[in-house]
Amino acid sequence: MAKLTVRDISVTGKRVFVRVDFNVPMEEKDGRMVVTDDTRIRETLPTIELLIKSGAKVILASHLGRPKGKREPSMSLRPVAARLQELLGKPVAFAEDCIGPEAENAVAALKPGEVLLLENVRFHPEEEANDPGFAEQLAKLADVYVNDAFGSAHRAHASTEGVARVIAKRGGVCAAGLLMERELKFLGDELENPARPFVVILGGAKVSDKINVINKLLEKADTVLIGGAMVYTFRLAQGYKVGKSLVEPDKIEVANAALEKAKRLNVKFMLPVDDVIAVPVKTDKLDKKGKPVMDYTNIRVNSDMNCPDDAAGLDIGPETVKAYSAEVLKAKTILWNGPMGMFEDSRFAEGTFAIARAVAEATAKGAKSIIGGGDSIKAINKAKLGDRITFMSTGGGASLEFLEGAVLPGVAALTDKPTGCCCSR
Ligand code: AMP
Numbered sequence: 001m002a003k004l005t006v007r008d009i010s011v012t013g014k015r016v017f018v019r020v021d022f023n024v025p026m027e028e029k030d031g032r033m034v035v036t037d038d039t040r041i042r043e044t045l046p047t048i049e050l051l052i053k054s055g056a057k058v059i060l061a062s063h064l065g066r067p068k069g070k071r072e073p074s075m076s077l078r079p080v081a082a083r084l085q086e087l088l089g090k091p092v093a094f095a096e097d098c099i100g101p102e103a104e105n106a107v108a109a110l111k112p113g114e115v116l117l118l119e120n121v122r123f124h125p126e127e128e129a130n131d132p133g134f135a136e137q138l139a140k141l142a143d144v145y146v147n148d149a150f151g152s153a154h155r156a157h158a159s160t161e162g163v164a165r166v167i168a169k170r171g172g173v174c175a176a177g178l179l180m181e182r183e184l185k186f187l188g189d190e191l192e193n194p195a196r197p198f199v200v201i202l203g204g205a206k207v208s209d210k211i212n213v214i215n216k217l218l219e220k221a222d223t224v225l226i227g228g229a230m231v232y233t234f235r236l237a238q239g240y241k242v243g244k245s246l247v248e249p250d251k252i253e254v255a256n257a258a259l260e261k262a263k264r265l266n267v268k269f270m271l272p273v274d275d276v277i278a279v280p281v282k283t284d285k286l287d288k289k290g291k292p293v294m295d296y297t298n299i300r301v302n303s304d305m306n307c308p309d310d311a312a313g314l315d316i317g318p319e320t321v322k323a324y325s326a327e328v329l330k331a332k333t334i335l336w337n338g339p340m341g342m343f344e345d346s347r348f349a350e351g352t353f354a355i356a357r358a359v360a361e362a363t364a365k366g367a368k369s370i371i372g373g374g375d376s377i378k379a380i381n382k383a384k385l386g387d388r389i390t391f392m393s394t395g396g397g398a399s400l401e402f403l404e405g406a407v408l409p410g411v412a413a414l415t416d417k418p419t420g421c422c423c424s425r
Contacts, residue, residue, distance in 0.1 A: 003184065003414040004175040006047055006146055011056035013112050017142035017167070018051065018177065019159050019410075020044045021149035021394070022062035022080045022117075033074060035083045043394060045087060047148045047177035048115065052090075055112040059141055060084075061098055061121055061159050063152065069125025081117040092117055098159075099124070099137040107141045121159045128157050135162030142167065148177025150184075151395040153410030154402070164413035174414045179394065184411065186370050186391040187402050195332035195368065196222055201324070201355060203228030204338025204375065207251045211258065212404040213337065218261050223268040223331075225324045227316050227340030227351060234259070234271055235305060243307035244280055245314075270324065274303040274317030276341065276348060279310050299347055315341025316351035325358035334359055337372035337400065339379050352376075353383045360388035373399035 024040050026033045035041070051058045065075040081094040091114075095106035098118035106116050118141075121127045126134030135158040139145075145167045147153065152160050164174040176184065191198075200221040202210055207230045218224065226234060229246035236242050237255040262269035278296035285293040301317045302308075316324070328334060336359060340351035356379060363369040371377055373393040380386050393399040402408055 002417040003411065004173060004417050005181045006050055006175050006177055007181075008417065009144065009173050009175050011051060011054045011144055014056055014143040015059060015107060015110070015141060016051055016056040016144045016146055017059045017061060017138065017163065018044075018047065018146040019149045019152070019163075020047075020060050020062050020177075021151045022060070022077060023064050023151075024080060026074075026079060028074075033076070033079045035079055038083050038087065040394070041080065041084055041087060043179050044148050044177065047146065047179060048084075048088065050178065051146070052088075052113050052115065056144075057107070057110040057112060058115040059107055059110070060115065060117045061138070062117075062149070063122040063127070063157075063159070064120045065122070067120060067122050069122065069128070071123045075120055075122075077117055077120050084115075084117065088115065090115070095119060097123075099134065099141075103141055121157075127159060128155075130156050130158050130162045132162060134158045135166050138163040139166035139170070143172055145172065145174040146177050147174070147410055147414060148179045149410070150180045150393070151398050153180070153395065153408040154398040154406070156409035160410040161413045164410075168413070168415065176411075176414055180411075182391065183393055183395060183399075183402075187372065187393060187399060190333070190368060190370065191220065191335060191403075194220065197331050198333040198335075199223045199225065199327055199331035201225045201227070201328070201334065201336040201340075201359075202338055203230065203340045203352070205229050205246060207233040207248055207255055209400070210338065211251070211254050213400055214258050215261065216403060216405045217335070218258065218265055218267050218269075221267055223270065223327050224262065225270050225327060227272065227320075227324075227355070228338050229313070230338070231272055231275070231316075232307075232313055235307075238305075241306040241309070242313070243277070243309050244312040245307055246312070268327075270327070272316045272320035273323060274301055274319045275307070275313040276300070276315035276317055276351070277302045277307055277311040277313050278347075280312050296345075296347065314345075315343075315348040321351055321354040324355060328355065328358040328362050329365070331362055331367050334362060334367055334369040335372060335403075336369070336376050337374065337403070339375050343375070343379050343382070349379075349382075352379045356380050356383040356385050360385045363388055363390055372403055
């Protein structure tokens with residue numbers, strides 16, 4: 001069911017609680033925290049600016065990091081208020097708490113068209129517990145609820161779900177922000193009846209993370225192209241040797257079932273015909289998580305489906321790139337989630353970058369390209385092709401769950417659009 005959006009509702013003079021995703025990276029500089037990447041703030045500007053223009057009293061709420069229910073100064077949203085103020089070119093008030101007198105007084109002082117940012121909702125353990133009393137306190141601040149935080153919509157937290165339920169129960173409206181609207185349009189409506197051929201590219205580390213998406217998309221796609229370490233679970237399922245490749249032996253049956261489903265539904269399901277492999281060697285360095293850093297020697301292309309015992313598959317090979325690019329170039333709709341190899345290491349990035357170039361080229365020829373969040377976006381941006389893609393989802397886990405067909409609590413809580421509804425302003 002389609003949801004009401006900020007464009008459908010009247011907000012003039014009303015207190016509008018907007019759940020945004022201001023979970024931005026920050027760094028300490030000269031004793032203060034500063035925002036190092038403001039992409040997520042910029043992405044919500046259209047919604048905030050529309051609300052300002054419509055004369056709403058804009059109350060912004062977000063989480064930042066994982067403070068585990070405690071006040072953690074390094075995770076305060078105050079630096080975000082400063083950055084937002086610069087981007088909007090108008091004052092942004094800041095409340096030291098998201099509930100209670102501090103927040104209520106700040107809201108009471110707001111005039112139409114003014115903006116307030118509340119402190120990190122996760123400073124209260126009740127946020128993640130979706131505590132009804134806490135949701136009531138948040139709801140006390142507002143007449144209308146807007147959710148523009150698609151990336152948090154798969155979680156039923158107080159600021160993403162509970163508060164909307166309270167406002168709706170009072171007869172208030174709960175609408176999607178413009179960013180959320182775009183996510184629902186591209187990951188939902190556009191893929192419901194895709195222009196064909198519809199080519200799905202799935203990569204990344206694990207079959208277990210993506211199997212629900214694979215199963216769901218097999219029902220819609222014409223072609224599925226598999227890359228990343230996932231390949232090796234499929235290879236194992238087909239009886240090949242995988243050497244030291246990242247693999248999930250306990251997911252062989254799941255992989256076989258997907259192969260059978262593809263056959264049954266007449267979906268062209270492609271696995272690589274060659275791989276870039278290398279011999280992993282432990283170094284004495286440790287990474288940030290304390291795990292040994294690996295190096296790789298004897299990097300080469302392997303066209304045998306069996307991987308040597310001492311080697312691991314780390315990227316798709318050149319023949320696979322050719323075959324996959326040809327499919328991508330025939331597509332009218334492309335959905336991509338997950339890199340084709342261990343692209344963080346430039347020696348194993350070529351497969352991912354080549355597919356990114358093919359997706360950009362297909363888009364230039366008129367295909368709709370949708371990138372389903374996470375590492376594929378990092379890869380597209382690293383290849384400097386971000387502006388040549390139709391839509392890049394801002395939600396990592398949320399995008400995957402949405403593509404799996406799950407009902408996201410943050411979306412379900414929004415008001416359904418009445419049939420035949422158009423803009424009511
Ligand atoms: P995901 O979050 O599931 O999309 O997985 C992304 C991660 O998978 C990235 O960190 C990649 O380095 C990793 N990855 C992709 N292909 C491989 C591979 N062949 N071997 C090891 N890691 C891989």
